[in-house]
Amino acid sequence: MTAPILHSYFRSSTSFRLRIALNLKGIETDYQSHHLKLGEQHSDAYLRVNRQGLVPSLVLANGTVLTQSMAIIEYLDETIPEPSLLPKDQETRAKARAMAQMIACEIHPVNNLRVLEYLRSEFGAGDSQVASWFRHWVDTTFVPLEQMLAERETAHRFCLGETPGLADICLVAQVANNARFDVDMSAYPVISRINAACMELDAFKKAAPAAQPDAE
Numbered sequence: 646m647t648a649p650i651l652h653s654y655f656r657s658s659t660s661f662r663l664r665i666a667l668n669l670k671g672i673e674t675d676y677q678s679h680h681l682k683l684g685e686q687h688s689d690a691y692l693r694v695n696r697q698g699l700v701p702s703l704v705l706a707n708g709t710v711l712t713q714s715m716a717i718i719e720y721l722d723e724t725i726p727e728p729s730l731l732p733k734d735q736e737t738r739a740k741a742r743a744m745a746q747m748i749a750c751e752i753h754p755v756n757n758l759r760v761l762e763y764l765r766s767e768f769g770a771g772d773s774q775v776a777s778w779f780r781h782w783v784d785t786t787f788v789p790l791e792q793m794l795a796e797r798e799t800a801h802r803f804c805l806g807e808t809p810g811l812a813d814i815c816l817v818a819q820v821a822n823n824a825r826f827d828v829d830m831s832a833y834p835v836i837s838r839i840n841a842a843c844m845e846l847d848a849f850k851k852a853a854p855a856a857q858p859d860a861e
């Protein structure tokens with residue numbers, strides 16, 4: 646059977662999320678890179694795949710194109726139920742989704758490449774201002790996330806249990822992005838511990854930016 650095509654970029658944290666989920670589900674893909682800094686996501690050919698010009702996209706063997714990392718990960722979890730990426734208990738599942746969405750909805754959209762480029766082109770922001778913006782929006786959500794994780798009834802190895810799931814996937818991808826903007830992770834010991842526990846696993850290691858074929 647033809648492998649699905651993964652449209653990705655090594656540094657993209659949303660692609661990192663999807664790569665982890667694909668590895669946890671044991672799915673091999675045909676990797677196609679789009680160099681975001683060179684604007685390859687805006688090529689006519691890629692816009693025919695993903696009308697938004699964003700990575701990742703996953704093209705299934707039957708040609709169906711899936712976009713938006715969280716929607717694709719949910720699709721994978723529904724079609725390949727084991728290992729499950731969400732806790733079985735409904736209340737814990739809602740908490741897992743909330744933690745994942747804190748990162749996916751509150752941090753990533755305001756720190757995406759196109760937003761940072763707009764700060765530069767429209768408002769004349771320089772490197773240090775852009776980095777300061779990035780760190781501000783990370784801290785705004787990482788402070789409460791750290792508190793929520795520290796207040797869990799059980800100090801699980803991963804965000805909400807003893808196996809990694811959707812919240813861990815988003816956390817790890819965000820922590821990798823933070824490193825590029827010198828976020829002070831000493832303020833986030835629980836997040837750092839969970840990140841380290843995840844990064845011991847092959848599915849996460851194999852998905853890491855430095856392990857991708859287009860890594861620079």
Ligand SMILES: N[C@@H](CCC(=O)N[C@@H](CS)C(=O)NCC(=O)O)C(=O)O
Pocket residue numbers: 656657658659660681686698699700701712713714715757758759760
């Ligand atoms: N909400 C989307 C966001 C996708 C996204 O913005 N991807 C970034 C890379 S992490 C991108 O393609 N950026 C290109 C740009 O800003 O021009 C998802 O989760 O898939």
